[in-house]
Amino acid sequence: xxxxxxxxxxxxxxxxxxxxxxxxxxxxxxxxxxxxxxxxxxxxxxxxxxxxxxxxxxxxxxxxxxxxxxxxxxxxxxxxxxxxxxxxxxxxxxxxxxxxxxxxxxxxxxxx
Amino acid sequence: xxxxxxxxxxxxxxxxxxxxxxxxxxxxxxxxxxxxxxxxxxxxxxxxxxxxxxxxxxxxxxxxxxxxxxxxxxxxxxxxxxxxxxxxxxxxxxxxxxxxxxxxxxxxxxxxxxx
Numbered sequence: 369x370x371x372x373x374x375x376x377x378x379x380x381x382x383x384x385x386x387x388x389x390x391x392x393x394x395x396x397x398x399x400x401x402x403x404x405x406x407x408x409x410x411x412x413x414x415x416x417x418x419x420x421x422x423x424x425x426x427x428x429x430x431x432x433x434x435x436x437x438x439x440x441x442x443x444x445x446x447x448x449x450x451x452x453x454x455x456x457x458x459x460x461x462x463x464x465x466x467x468x469x470x471x472x473x474x475x476x477x478x479x480x
Numbered sequence: 481x482x483x484x485x486x487x488x489x490x491x492x493x494x495x496x497x498x499x500x501x502x503x504x505x506x507x508x509x510x511x512x513x514x515x516x517x518x519x520x521x522x523x524x525x526x527x528x529x530x531x532x533x534x535x536x537x538x539x540x541x542x543x544x545x546x547x548x549x550x551x552x553x554x555x556x557x558x559x560x561x562x563x564x565x566x567x568x569x570x571x572x573x574x575x576x577x578x579x580x581x582x583x584x585x586x587x588x589x590x591x592x593x594x595x
Contacts, residue, residue: 400582411484411570411586412523419581457523461582466511466574467536468584470523 371395372460374471382479387445389474391458394439398460402468403432403443406455415456416443448478482507484587486571492593498559501590503571505552511535511576512554513584514546517568526569529554530576558592566594 373392381387389403399420404412418425418432418441425432431444445452458471485504493499505512513536514526525538529548546556552573558565568591572584 402583404586409588409591411486411572411588414583414585417581417583459523465536466513466528466530466576466582466584467525467538468513468515468523468572468582469525470515472522 370472371398372458372469372471374456374458374474376474377472378475378477380477380479381448383450384447387443387448387452387476387478389443389445389456389458389476391441391443391471392439393441393460395460395462395469396439397462398469399463400461401432401434401441402459402461403430404457404459405452406457406473412457445476450478450480452476453478484571484573484585486569486587486590488590489588490591490593492595493561494595495561495563497561498557499561499592500555500557501569501571501592503554503556503573503587505554505571505573506585509573509575509585510552511574512548512552513572513574514554514556515570515572516540517570517589518566523570526556561594563594565592567592 402417403415406412455473459468511530513528528536548554568589570589572586574584
């Protein structure tokens with residue numbers, strides 16, 4: 369039972385354009401959501417997070433949007449840069465719990 | 481501040497052996513979580529320790545165990561290794577208190593190959 373789903377295994381975007389990565393969840397008890405970026409042979413690096421009481425959080429080029437009624441969140445990267453090429457994971461946790469439930473990841477490729 | 485440190489980075493073992501992996505969290509972090517990453521199953525939660533006590537456990541067999549020391553450093557142990565245990569094992573740390581944001585910071589991982 370996959371509680372967090374990233375339905376696009378890969379995404380290719382031109383440098384300078386917007387990258388939009390999507391994530392859906394099924395567990396209504398999730399109240400905190402995070403995005404991580406991962407390069408091969410490295411651990412995931414935290415990018416940005418959002419609490420369920422908000423619908424948007426912004427940090428520089430990265431913005432996360434949360435639609436609780438649709439159980440959907442998305443990560444926007446503007447403008448996309450070659451260094452953004454990596455695998456992006458969406459993760460979620462229940463209130464007070466340290467356990468993160470991860471999606472399967474989306475491989476983002478930024479083309480020059 | 482130093483990040484999460486995992487040792488060793490690479491390990492090769494044979495079926496039936498056991499293995500111990502080590503993790504040093506970010507200074508001041510009291511929660512340490514372990515995850516397994518495989519191509520087929522993705523990133524899966526193994527267990528979490530806080531103040532030397534296991535607080536959460538994922539759906540893994542009893543061959544997978546862990547512990548945490550008073551300085552928050554953690555070890556995980558896998559006994560009677562199977563081929564399917566070949567994976568990247570990731571450790572993550574966070575402050576761990578209920579009022580703190582649950583942002584977990586990951587180490588580089590230990591790549592375990594079981595032959």
